[in-house]
Amino acid sequence: xxxxxxxxxxxxxxPCREHVxxxxxxxxxxxSQGERVGLRVHILYCGGCRRFAAHLRHLQTLxxxxxxxxxxxxxxxxxVRAQLNARIAQVTKKN
Amino acid sequence: xxxRAADSRAAAAQRWVAExxxxxxxxxxxxxxxxxxxxxxxxxxxxxxMQGFESFAGQSSERTWLLGIAAHKIADxxxxxxxxxxxxxxxxxxxAACECxxxxxxxxDKGTWACTASxxxxxHHSPAEKAEQAAxxxxxxxxxxxxxxxxxxxxxxxxxxxxxxxxxxxxxxxxLWTRMHRARxxxxxxxxxxxxxxxxxxx
Numbered sequence: 001x002x003x004x005x006x007x008x009x010x011x012x013x014x015p016c017r018e019h020v021x022x023x024x025x026x027x028x029x030x031x032s033q034g035e036r037v038g039l040r041v042h043i044l045y046c047g048g049c050r051r052f053a054a055h056l057r058h059l060q061t062l063x064x065x066x067x068x069x070x071x072x073x074x075x076x077x078x079x080v081r082a083q084l085n086a087r088i089a090q091v092t093k094k095n
Numbered sequence: 096x097x098x099r100a101a102d103s104r105a106a107a108a109q110r111w112v113a114e115x116x117x118x119x120x121x122x123x124x125x126x127x128x129x130x131x132x133x134x135x136x137x138x139x140x141x142x143x144x145m146q147g148f149e150s151f152a153g154q155s156s157e158r159t160w161l162l163g164i165a166a167h168k169i170a171d172x173x174x175x176x177x178x179x180x181x182x183x184x185x186x187x188x189x190x191a192a193c194e195c196x197x198x199x200x201x202x203x204d205k206g207t208w209a210c211t212a213s214x215x216x217x218x219h220h221s222p223a224e225k226a227e228q229a230a231x232x233x234x235x236x237x238x239x240x241x242x243x244x245x246x247x248x249x250x251x252x253x254x255x256x257x258x259x260x261x262x263x264x265x266x267x268x269x270x271l272w273t274r275m276h277r278a279r280x281x282x283x284x285x286x287x288x289x290x291x292x293x294x295x296x297x298x
């Protein structure tokens with residue numbers, strides 16, 4: 001058996017508790033090809049994991065929306081910026 | 096008299112304020128919802144960055160490095176607020192009210208699903224619904240344990256690559272994956288209580 005097939009079989013044998021760990025990890029790091037295929041096949045017949053995957057995608061969309069909301073807020077106020085630069089100069093002089 | 100090294104450090108710090116001051120401010124304000132706290136956090140971040148200037152060897156982008164420092168300062172802020180019992184800390188109120196930051200009950204002992212979560216209202220066609228749900232997400236993030244909320248902000252909101260979040264937070268890959276997974280499961284449960292209707296499946 002190739003590594004890829006072994007990965008597919010391993011993923012298909014996992015309990016759903018471990019499938020959700022892989023679904024989440026997929027956001028942060030690439031899975032092996034076999035793991036990806038195994039997950040995709042599992043999701044075809046598992047409603048719980050399919051829903052979980054949809055919720056993760058939903059979370060990512062809302063995260064992006066939240067970022068856009070934060071990004072649209074006003075930036076560093078001028079007085080705070082000036083104070084900050086003054087503080088930098090003051091700290092530099094001391095050293 | 097300031098040395099040449101000190102001068103270059105000051106010049107770098109002024110550049111950070113110019114280039115990254117806005118995002119540091121927005122991040123700090125979004126987390127603390129207090130202008131005084133945000134001001135203090137941005138200042139602490141820049142001063143800490145000046146001290147750690149030599150240790151920053153460009154492993155990550157400057158922006159990521161600064162946001163990572165800010166995340167630490169934000170966590171410090173909440174720790175202080177919690178110790179002082181300040182009511183303005185989102186954690187103080189959210190902790191008590193939170194029924195969500197746990198994945199208890201998600202799986203049976205065999206590791207199969209114990210209950211089916213509901214389909215959430217679609218956000219793709221309604222900006223109002225989207226904004227409302229994003230606000231719900233923000234409240235749910237506020238209710239997470241500190242290490243998780245900062246990781247979620249860096250990774251899932253500010254969109255910093257996982258490897259850089261690891262460096263900024265001093266975590267291994269596996270640490271980060273575990274932390275992110277726990278946080279996402281908790282956020283999902285939290286959002287589920289807000290806009291889903293959980294039904295127990297009888298198996």
